[in-house]
Amino acid sequence: MYWNEELECLPLEKLREIQLQRLKDTVKKAYEKVPYYRRKFDEIGVTPDDIKTLNDIIHIPFTSKADLREVYPFGMFAVPLNEIVEIHMSSGTTGKPVVAGYTLQDIEIWGEVMARCLTMAGATKSDIVQVAYGYGLFTGGFGVHYGARKIGAMIVPASAGNTRRQIEIMRDFGTTILTCTPSYALYMAEVAQEMGIEPTTLKLKAGCFGAEMWTEAMRTEIERRFNLSAFNIYGLTEIIGPGVAHECTEKKGLHVFEDHFLVEVIDPDTGDPLPDGKRGELVLTTITREGMPMLRFRTRDITSIIRDKCPCGRTFLRIERIRGRTDDMIKVRGVMIFPYQIEKAILEVQGVEPHYQIIITRPQHLDEIEVMVEMSKETFSDEIKHLENLKKKLERRIEEITGIRVKVTLVEPKSLPRSEGKAKRIIDKRSLSE
Amino acid sequence: MTGAERGDILQNSMTYGLFTGAFVMHYGAEKVGILVIPAGPGNTERQINLMRDFGTTMLHITPSYALYVASVMQDKGINPRKDLKLKRAYLGAEPYSEETRRKIEDMLGIDIYNCYGLTEMNGPGVGFECKYKQGLHIWEDNFLMEVVNPETGEPVPEGEIGELVLTTLNREAMPLIRYRTRDLTRIIAEPCKCGRTHRRITRILGRSDDMFIVKGVNIFPQQIEQVLMSIKGVAQNYQIVLDSYDDMTVKVEIDKEIFDGKIDRLIKMKEEIIEKIRSATLVKPKVELLEPGTLPVSEGKAKRVIDNRTI
Amino acid sequence: MSKVYIISVFAENKPGRLERVTKVLTEANINILAFSITSTNGFGVIKFMVNKCKEAYDLLKEKGFTVSLNEAIGIEMKDQPGGLYEVVKILSSKGINIESASVYVAETRKRAYLIVEVDDTSKAMEALSGEPLKFLNPEEIQ
Missing domain, CATH: 3.30.2130.10 (VC0802-like)
Structure with a gap:
């Protein structure tokens, strides 16, 4: 099922032609209207005329989060302020937040790409879409809202939080499509059970989950608990919000809407492009955005490009699910590890819940990782001897996957903090000032 | 109507979600080409930073929150007249007085316009004040209005106070016919100086039932009663005390029979009450557990709501 | 006991x-x-x-x-440093969780008792029966 078959299945030559024209236009506009870009171009002696082919994109300087902070709040806008109709912001955990401005046409496009996403998950006019992403400055709620409105589905703008009410609404309204972060979905399943509502009896048929990293194992878990089909959605405030890429029913990678966004994967250390299939940092360029064109934005998300033809018929290339962040790779005793690797181990072992926290300390010049994992209710009442085995099994499996020996601590069910948005999985207590 | 135009920057500090307040203003503003900052409520320091950094010219906010934001500005030494670009604010979702309006206008150096609406009628946007601020024009091309005697349902003579009854004239999804709003007001029939022919109503003077409003949310005592009655360990008697438009206190007597000397169980019960009321009403209450027999027992209709707020 | x-x-x-x-x-x-x-x-x-x-x-x-x-259990504590520690150590070694505690000093001030409420009194008493502890007899306080 397509939302926009013509564009989603565009022959590749045609697609490349459109991309090149749009890229040229975007670069020109950015150069002319955004002093910050002009300065960066001038510094290295590049002009918009140097863009003759799509491959010439490598001559354009990268844009980083730090660049965006430098020009806070409106320095990246390419149109007069009175043409901007909406503002969103990414949470500024470090320093100033990042501001994104949208023109009416940008909002249109946002609705278009989100409509494509929701359609991939099976949404139609007759569906009831519950938006449990937060509304407000965060892009999640609004993005899904605009897409669902375009499709003409019935929208329930529940926003994040107030979990019991979310579940009552799902039951009473007969919600068919749930959108929220994957960790919140799992939490909802747990609360539903506490309320005596078996999640599989809800009418949910699909869910679009994103805004944080998750794994295949977590997908299986969500699908099992709710009896729905779980899809992976990707996006970020700097580019547009949710709606940059989404999985088709093949669920083998996320199609990037290439008529609006250009994809590169680079080596995060050197900035050089990497061959297809090789993991590196995702770099995105917007080619239709009016309000705030983004040139070669370094997402810090780690993925790889899949260019094989997808059986679904879409010609857009795919990226594999996000494998980590260049900035939350945990480097422990010199080894790179990612939270998803630990999550994978936890989900493979019976008797524990998919709620965990990774704590990194450096007691004596040597990093140590402690993984706190919740026992399932049944395990909790078991004998100590059994728990000891379980703990060893987890430690062994994590070591097999990451190559690092960790200490596993089993904690009581429901004792780790629950998230209504993005889960805080890693607590790094190493003080790096030593 | 109030001078808003393209180029204005609207900071929307109402809650987005199932509550209609925020969305309708958001849609309306984007239609006019106004830049919308969907700030939502709360995080006051950030709200003020946004106003300063983005040059916000208009606010959509509840009166109680506006007062709070203004007082935080004072604490932080921010002079809205000098440091900010605010021009006007739309206040709604809870009743407030002329004095409150003047106070906020004075503290922030802006013009404040009253707006009226209810979820059943598309949310805010049913009535709006013009620049003369003498009552709210009801959009009579979209809504038919009547004012009736709440007891008998009979129309009251024009100009007398009664319950506002509205009929939608062009709503597709959910037409409503003679919907009783429970809001008390009166019609101002005289033509307005602004030239609009749509008739006006006075600001809402009260409610014809026992519903009350906290944080802009309509709450019925029955909703709270229902929750309390579903929780084991709660006795029959309860009381809702309202000291401000921002929070409510629910006083509950515990049931002697379930007391087993364990404080943990009581704490859990208190948390359960808070969570369930929040879930039922969207407002997180303060809860006090009382010894049985502490609350006054009244005959017949118990006085459940003690409203200490003054308009 | x-x-x-x-x-x-x-x-x-x-x-x-x-x-x-x-x-x-x-x-x-x-x-x-x-x-x-x-x-x-x-x-x-x-x-x-x-x-x-x-x-x-x-x-x-x-x-x-x-x-x-x-229900509760009264356990005698020695009137000397570490008196409470001795008792609590035994309780925790048996996995007994104290829900509430208070202290009773007998008239003579020769003996003090730790009065504890636990999850399951009977089970806790069984677990403690083999330990070198002296318990408060309800008759003593009538």
Whole structure:
């Protein structure tokens, strides 16, 4: 099922032609209207005329989060302020937040790409879409809202939080499509059970989950608990919000809407492009955005490009699910590890819940990782001897996957903090000032 | 109507979600080409930073929150007249007085316009004040209005106070016919100086039932009663005390029979009450557990709501 | 070894609450041997060990208090440094979780008892039966 078959299945030559024209236009506009870009171009002696082919994109300087902070709040806008109709912001955990401005046409496009996403998950006019992403400055709620409105589905703008009410609404309204972060979905399943509502009896048929990293194992878990089909959605405030890429029913990678966004994967250390299939940092360029064109934005998300033809018929290339962040790779005793690797181990072992926290300390010049994992209710009442085995099994499996020996601590069910948005999985207590 | 135009920057500090307040203003503003900052409520320091950094010219906010934001500005030494670009604010979702309006206008150096609406009628946007601020024009091309005697349902003579009854004239999804709003007001029939022919109503003077409003949310005592009655360990008697438009206190007597000397169980019960009321009403209450027999027992209709707020 | 009893009274955190309870006990000539208060934001639970516990319980109930009668174990502590530690160490080694505790000092001041409420009194007593502990006999406090 397509939302926009013509564009989603565009022959590749045609697609490349459109991309090149749009890229040229975007670069020109950015150069002319955004002093910050002009300065960066001038510094290295590049002009918009140097863009003759799509491959010439490598001559354009990268844009980083730090660049965006430098020009806070409106320095990246390419149109007069009175043409901007909406503002969103990414949470500024470090320093100033990042501001994104949208023109009416940008909002249109946002609705278009989100409509494509929701359609991939099976949404139609007759569906009831519950938006449990937060509304407000965060892009999640609004993005899904605009897409669902375009499709003409019935929208329930529940926003994040107030979990019991979310579940009552799902039951009473007969919600068919749930959108929220994957960790919140799992939490909802747990609360539903506490309320005596078996999640599989809800009418949910699909869910679009994103805004944080998750794994295949977590997908299986969500699908099992709710009896729905779980899809992976990707996006970020700097580019547009949710709606940059989404999985088709093949669920083998996320199609990037290439008529609006250009994809590169680079080596995060050197900035050089990497061959297809090789993991590196995702770099995105917007080619239709009016309000705030983004040139070669370094997402810090780690993925790889899949260019094989997808059986679904879409010609857009795919990226594999996000494998980590260049900035939350945990480097422990010199080894790179990612939270998803630990999550994978936890989900493979019976008797524990998919709620965990990774704590990194450096007691004596040597990093140590402690993984706190919740026992399932049944395990909790078991004998100590059994728990000891379980703990060893987890430690062994994590070591097999990451190559690092960790200490596993089993904690009581429901004792780790629950998230209504993005889960805080890693607590790094190493003080790096030593 | 109030001078808003393209180029204005609207900071929307109402809650987005199932509550209609925020969305309708958001849609309306984007239609006019106004830049919308969907700030939502709360995080006051950030709200003020946004106003300063983005040059916000208009606010959509509840009166109680506006007062709070203004007082935080004072604490932080921010002079809205000098440091900010605010021009006007739309206040709604809870009743407030002329004095409150003047106070906020004075503290922030802006013009404040009253707006009226209810979820059943598309949310805010049913009535709006013009620049003369003498009552709210009801959009009579979209809504038919009547004012009736709440007891008998009979129309009251024009100009007398009664319950506002509205009929939608062009709503597709959910037409409503003679919907009783429970809001008390009166019609101002005289033509307005602004030239609009749509008739006006006075600001809402009260409610014809026992519903009350906290944080802009309509709450019925029955909703709270229902929750309390579903929780084991709660006795029959309860009381809702309202000291401000921002929070409510629910006083509950515990049931002697379930007391087993364990404080943990009581704490859990208190948390359960808070969570369930929040879930039922969207407002997180303060809860006090009382010894049985502490609350006054009244005959017949118990006085459940003690409203200490003054308009 | 046998159980002792503790009386728990629910009370709001307001002046005069403790006074009201103790007044009732005083008038009935009931002696308070040990007591503790646990309180949280807004309310609390007052716990007593008294010489005539059944009588005190009925009386308080009759006077309209929210009251319950709970089983507890009294364990003797040596009147010397580490006396409490010795007892608590044994309890924790048996995995017994203390829900509430108070101290009773016998008239002579020769002996002190730790009075504890636990999850399952019978089970805890069974677990402790082999330990080198002396327990408070309910008859001693009549």
